[in-house]
Amino acid sequence: MDYNSQSISAEDYGRMQEVFCNTGHNGELGLVFEGAGEGWLEYRLPWKEALVGEPGSGKISPSVIYSLLDSSGALLPFYVLGRMVPYPTLQFRVDHYRQPESQRDMIVRGVSARLTPDISFVKAIVHEGDPDDPVAIANGTYMSVRQLKK
C-alpha cells in the first residue's frame, strides 16, 4: 500500500470526525465537530461536571482545555493535504489567558499555520463564544510519522 496515495473523499471526512470525536479520550471529553474551513477545524466541548477542575467551581479544568487544543490540530494535515497522513504531537504549549466561566461550553479552533512534509505547525484558540475573549491559546508542533514524498 502506498502510504502517500490514500486520498480522502468527502464522506471519509465525516466518518473520520465521527470516529475521532467519539472514541478514546475525545469521546470521554465529549468533543463535537462543528465545522471546517480553509486551513481550520472547529469543535465544541459541551460543559459537564466531570470536566471540572476545582470541585464546586463549575470551571472546566486546564488539563481538559489542553486536550481540546491538542485535538483541534490533530486532523488538520488530513484536511490540508487531502490525504491520510498522521502527524502525532511533538511539542505543545498552552497559555491560559483567564479562568473559564462556570458551566460554559468551550469552542476550539485549530488553524494550520504551516505544513511541510515533516512538520505541522498549529495555532489554536479556546473561547466561550467570543473569539476576541479567549480562555486559552496554543502553539503546537506535530511531526509526520515518516517523511512524505512530494
Place this chain on the structure above:
Amino acid sequence: MTSPYYQSFLGIRTETDADGNAYCTFVPGATSIGREGVMHGGAVASLLEAAGFACLRAALDQREAEGSPPLTAEVLSTTVDYLRPGLSIESFAQAQIVKMGGRSASLLVEAWNTDRSKPVAAANMTLLIRPREG
C-alpha cells in the same frame, strides 16, 4: 488548586515516594486512548499537570505551615515535549520545582511508562501563586 477533580475522574492518583515527594500514577483506560495502544497527548498532559500540581501543593502546604496565609495556584502555561509514544499501560509522573517565588513557580515534570530514564514526555509548567479566597 484547580486540577484534582478532573484528574481523579480520569483515574490519576497521587502518591508519596520514599523520600516524601509527591508523584502520580495512572492506569489509562479506553477513555485515555489517542490511537491504538497509545495514550492521547492530552491524557499524558493531564498526568504531567497532576504531578505538577501535587508537587506545588506540597510546597504551598509547607509555606502555610511556616505561617503563610492560605495559598492556591493556577497554571499560566504548560509546554509538553512528546519524547516517545506514551504506551497505554501503568504510567508515572513526578515534578521538581525549578524556582518558587512569592507569586510564581516554574516546574519541570516528567512522565514515564516503565523506565524512568526513558521519559515519554517532559513538561515545563509556569504557575501563578496567590492567596486563597474565602
